[in-house]
Every structure is written in C-alpha cells, then in structure tokens.
Amino acid sequence: MPTLTDMPFLLQSMAWPLVLLLAWFLGERLHEAWQMPRVSSYVAVGLVASLFNLPGLTDAVPGLPFLANVALSLILFELGYRIHLRWFRHNPWMLVLGLGESAVTFVVVYAVSGWFALPTDTRLIIAALSVSASPAGILRVANEMRSAGQVTERVMHLCAINCLVAVFALKLITGYWYLANSGDLTLAVFGSVHVLATSVAVGVLLGVAVPALLRAQRIEERDVTLVFALAVVLLTTMAYGLKLSPLLAALSFGIVARERRVHLTNAQRGFGTAGDLLTLFLFVYIAALLDWSELHTGVWLGLALIVARTASKVLCNVAAARLSGSTERKGLLTGLALTPMSAFAILLLEQSRQHGFEPAHQVLATLAFMMLLQELLGPLVTQRALKAAAETHLTKA
C-alpha cells in the first residue's frame, strides 16, 4: 500500500499510461466513426494533456525524449527499408523531383518568412524544417489504410529525400551558426560535418552488420523484427552518447539494410504491436511538447508557411508528374500527401537544442501554431489524398 506521501508521485506516474490509454481509445473510436487517422486523435489528446499541464507530461522527465527518439527511429528505419535505390536509377526524375522540390520549398519558405520580422538564422532553420515531411504521420496513415500504389510509393521515397535534405540543411545551418557566433571552426565542424558523416557511417555500419548477422543463421520472421528493433535501440543509444543524429542514423540503417538483405524475410510492417505502442506514445508526447502560451504568436506566420510549403510541394509534384511516368492528378495527390511535417521536425529541433544550439528553442516557439495544425490535420490530408488516389485497401470490400 502506498502511503499518503507517495500520492503525488503515484499520480505523476499514472498520468502517462492513463493519457496513452485515453489516446488509444479515442483513436479507435474516431477511426471507426469517421475514419479519422488514429495519429490525429493521439495528437489531440496530447495537446489537451499539455493544456492541463498534467504532472509528468513535460520533457523534464528523463528518458521520455529518448523513448520518443527510439519510436521515431523505428519509423525512420522502416521508411529507409522501403526505399529502393535502384528506382532512382531507372527513373532519375524521381531523384530530380525529390531534390528539386526540397530546394524549391527551402527557397520559397525562406522568402515567405521574410514578411515577418524574424532573424536570418531563424528563417533559415524554418526553411530547413519545412523541407521535411513527417515519416511518422505518413507511414502510419499508409499502413493504417493498407495503402499501395504509385502515390504511396512516391510519397515514401520523396519523404525520405525530404528528411535527408532537411537534416543536412539544418546541420549545415547549425555549423554556420556556431562559426558565426563563436568563430570556433572546430565546434562548427563538430556541430555539422561530424554529426552528418558519423551518423550516416554508424547507420551504414549497422546496415551491413545486422543483415550479415541474420544471414549467418536462419532466423524466424518474428525474430528478424526483434533483431532489427533492438538494433535501432542500440543505434539511438549510440547516437545519444556520441551526440549524433539518431534520425539520420536510423534512416541510413534502413536504406542500407534493405540493399544488403539476401534472404528477404522481412520485418513486420510497423514493428507490430510494440511499434503501435511506441507510435502512440510518440504522437502524444510530441503534441504535449507544444506550449499553449506560444500558440497565438505564430498564427499568421504558421498559415503563410503552410500555404507556401504545400504550394511548393504540390506544384513541383504536378510539374514532374508526367516526366516521371505518373499523371498530374497523382502528382497533385502526392504533393498533398506530403503535408504532415511535425514529429520529425520537432524532434530534430529538440535534439539540436540539447546539443546547445540556442536558436532552436525560439524556432519551436515561433512555429508552435504551424506544428499544431500540421500535426493535427496533416495525417488527415495524407489519408484523403491516398483515398482519392484509390490506393487504400478500404475502397471495395
């Protein structure tokens, strides 16, 4: 029996599981009733929880950011595992589209953010983050709808390119910031080049080692999932210790692991039930990170950025659709499906902040409204786009 003095601690400990349970319940009910993407419900519950400022629901609790990074790293690994490098060789337009669209989005968002009184480094960071698309939102929605087809395939590949470009851009900006503020070249190189190169290297190393380990002896499908999941946890731990980017490392790990597989027994989609649990946590946690008191400040900026970012992604995809073997309609839907952008961007920022990159905190506050809208509605847009493309399984019984 807990004594009365333990009660605050007990309440604090219970807040998380209870909120997660509520989020799960709401996610299932709303999905059933209106086919609302489950992740949107998770975000909504997280936001409400953060409004009430429930004890224990802050990033002050050690371990939670790590858990969130593990959750997102698992998703990035899965995304990487879906990337088919040979496709870019057979259809170079996909690569051109991905890189070109990233560049255009960066420039457009940077330009639009100039209408608001923001320092240059903030604008650069905002531009870099806007390039990214949320692998968590997109993969979850696609898996939930059992989506398959050209739009789905393209959204996955473009999302991976977007995320890679976003990480690279952000790290370079970080390096530039260190250089400009401290004049310390070593620090600058450490903050950017080292993080990028070593993260990729660690991911590649595991991507070669784990399949080799799996090849050495025959392993059941369930266990393959387990081995890959543990490898991702290991990777995240290493990234924390070495101050690397766990997200970049996990994405590289996934991409290389796919290329190296010899017998094709696969990880279960979404890492099964454990993956579901971690995703549930991830979305509630990310939403709980947003500060309500900051929401009202960035409303117009948020709306302007969302319009600019969406327009850039949609127009680039429409422009390259026919060249890359698809149709304008599917290009439009691909662009729209890339709308979600939060979990990845927020964790990326959080991580930079923990590594001493001061502007990160201000950017998070500035972008709070944009993040909120994207997180809440982005998955819905993705879902509707995939449905409109007739790529979801639930079209016809």
Place this chain on the structure above:
Amino acid sequence: MPLETFKSSQALTLGVELELQLVNTYDMDLSSSANDLLELLRRKPFPGVVTPEMTQSMIEIATDVQTGHGPLLAQLREIRDTLVTAGDRLNIELAGGGTHPFQRWFEQRIFAKPRFEQISGLYGYLAKQFTVFGQHVHVGCSSPDEALYLLHALNRYVPHFIALSASSPFFQGVDTLFDSARLNSVFAFPLSGRAPFMLSWDEFAHGYFTKMESTGVVKSMKDFYWDIRPKPEYGTIELRVCDTPLTVERAAALACYLQSLCAYLLERNEPPPEEDDYLVYTYNRFQACRFGLDGTLVNPKTREQISIREDVLATLRRIAPHADALGAQGALTEIERTAARDGNHASWLREQYAQSGSVQGVVAAAVQALRGPVN
C-alpha cells in the same frame, strides 16, 4: 441471346494470353498497381494487347495471331521487355507463376469494372481467392465441328499441360505439395471442369447452350470456366489449364507444343474421342496438379497407367514431324528439356525456397526469372 456463330479462322494459328503478377519491390507482396502501369503503357504503342484483370495486382497481356514459334516468342519477349521497362519506371516488379506464394486473398482489391464487381458480388471470397495467374492458349479452327473435335481429342493430353506449366506450389504462405495449387482455386467455381461431350456445334449451340441459358445460370461462354472452351467470336478453342510459367520462353514452348499436338490430332490417326474418355479425366488432372511430371495418368483408351513424364516424352516423338512442318522444333526442345531433365517451374520454385529460406525469396527469384531465362 443465342450463342454467336463460330467465326472460322485459319487452322493452327495461335494466340497466347498471360496473366502476370504485379509485385512491390519492398516486401515482394502483390501490388495493386495495374492502373498506374496501364496509364504509363498507354503513352507508347504496345507490342500486343494489355488489359486489366480481375484485381489491381494483375495484368493480362495477349499476343497477336501468330503462326510459328519464332515470331510468337519474339513478340512475347518484346511485350515482356516493354512491361519490365515500364515497371522499372514505376518501381513495380512483374512475375510469372500461377499463384503469388504468400499474398492474402482478402487483401486484394477488385477492379472497379461492372463485370468484376458483379463477379465479386456473386462469388464472394472465391472471387478474391481467384487471384491466380494462368496462361491461355488459343488455337485457330477452320470450322466449329473441328473445334469441338479438337477440344475433346485433347482431353487425354490436358495433364501434360498442367504438369509442364505448373508453377504454383506455394499458396497463402505454405507449400501446398501441389505443383499447381492454382487449379484448385479454379475448380471451386461451379462452372469449371470439362465441357460436355458433344462433337457437333449445332447440337452444342442450339441444344446445350440454349438450355443452359434458359436456366439463367449463364449468359455467355465467358461464364464457363472449362479447362478447354470454344471461343466462337475468335474461331478458336482456348486451353486454360496452364499456370503462367515463370518465363516467356516456356510460355511460347507450351503454346507450340499444343499447336504441334493439334496438327497431329487433326490427322485423326488416333481413335476418336468419346464420353468414356472422361472416366479418368479428373483423376488424371488431379495427378498432374498434385505431382506434376511425376504424376501417373491412365490412358483412357488402353486403361494403362503411365507416368506423365514418360507420356510427354512419347508424345514428343509422335508429333515431331508436325513440329518440323510448323517450325516448332525449338519449342519441342524446350518441352523435352523440361520433361526429361530440368523439371517444371514448380520444382524450380521449391529449389529457390530451399536456398533462400523464405517465400519472399521465391518471389524475388520469379521476378528475376521473367527478366531472363532460368533454365
């Protein structure tokens, strides 16, 4: 609507249809991408015909009317190359094989075409379990009575085609121990099996078909899923028992084996077909499905048991002169190699499973096989 008149066509001309699997490059599961692929293919002239099939994860290709093995194979290769190139642009793989080794039928999407929706509504899960992939070979017949004669004269050779083409040992993730698990799905349909024994078109069209139509069970020949069925609008008989082989080379060889066999049968040196031939028909067919070339068939005339492999090799010797006349020696060589040495594609797929240890590995091997010859 009465059965349309049988349009006479040049005897022994050939047309080949192949149902092919669309597979994703990620985990080798079926990919519902037919619309995307067809959209891309529409932009350039296609060396044949390509059409959507029952589900989004299948497309059907058809050759023009062909007379010889060389041009048939050339066209099939051209079709294959066009498809593979288009698939590469869209990150879709193509594969032969009578079944997808581990797809789950309840996850397949049915094409939004009225006829398919109607079939899906009528047959329920059978329609989705029907996500199986076959090769259909049309043989031109100069008259409807010739068509019915050939259709029934071929009855004792049907096991050859099942055994030689069998490429569906895996279904729903397990080795079924059948060489052709696909045919088990086909047999579930109420109007599958053999055609009724009639040698006169008049009797067939105005007797049998009219009576069947008046029952309301069928509306057209399309509603029959027979192993061999007449196709009056083309003036052909259509052999439907073959699994789609893993390679177009095998597909062309099977078609021309049939062509040479028909040429031989049309000389009418064998005793004519009769209803009693069908006493052993389903037994022989089961043997071929289950054991492939190692199966045993009962000769309906002599009642002797003989291994299907032996029977194929003996038949090859009998029809060799006709193959020479038709320019189909290459096809017969491939069939002989299959029967005597290499085995059918079902056994090849089992070897791939043994090597890779996974059904995904089996699909990956099938994908590679379509791109270039395997054996």
